[in-house]
Amino acid sequence: MTSSRISALGLDIGRKRIGVAGCDGTGLIATGLMTLERRSFAQDVEILRQLVEERQVELLVVGLPYTMGGELGSQAKQVQKLANRLSHALQLPLEYVDERLTSVQAEQLIQSERRSPSRHKSLIDRKAAAIILQRWLDERRLEAQRRETLTDCH
Template sequence: MLSGRIMGLDIGNNTIGVAVSDLMGMTAQGVTTIKRKSKKEDIEELKKIISEKQVNLIVSGLPKNMNGSVGPQAEKVIKLCDYIKEETGLEIEFWDERLTTVSAEKMLISGDVSRKNRKKVIDKLAAVLILQNYLDFKKF
């Protein structure tokens, strides 16, 4: 296993949900939701977290279409990830994130979280689910 942590990202048009694994690569914890400003500022935010948490691999959710094809949203994510890779030198793996936000929403509703508060944490929780699914998959 790698030494260091794995960062999970849920990249949207307005926000980036961020999660990070524990050192053993067993569990994912939510870190923050970055409000997107500019590509440069978004990357600077990510670099701070990468440095602080000693991240050495990034897993980004890839929002494929329901039929598995790569649509315009997934292309935007791939483009931003190419830029992140250039700027950080870290490898980036993609994880199919279809329905992750739906799962996050259901978890928050079942936890009785108000709509207003759900908006604040849904992207971070989606990042946790993306990373946790990836970690669980890699264990086998």
């Protein structure tokens, strides 16, 4: 199986914070990196730009909060608006992942570590970003395997 190196940042964009995750170069494992307390757009971009340079990031993967019915609500539209601005400012391509229930999953992980979710909101954001990025990495790997299987069949 051919796998190219990938460096992506996963973002869980909220009104007050942005959870940030990165992946190892192999694209197998996503890890929470930091939680950015949102200030001004320019300051947020500057912090993300440093991460992008350090990690040689090639792509932003942003969680999109669809409604449970699968529609794009007002929160999803706000996320898209900011994600597009970040993508443009950082000059990086952008992909979205359905992030429904990622915060719930992150909270459950934190509770399993015997921590109180209400006291660890920034940790939840960081773990949610890692879950978002992991979903994208897993999908990408599955897609590559499907293509390879099809190639082998022909």
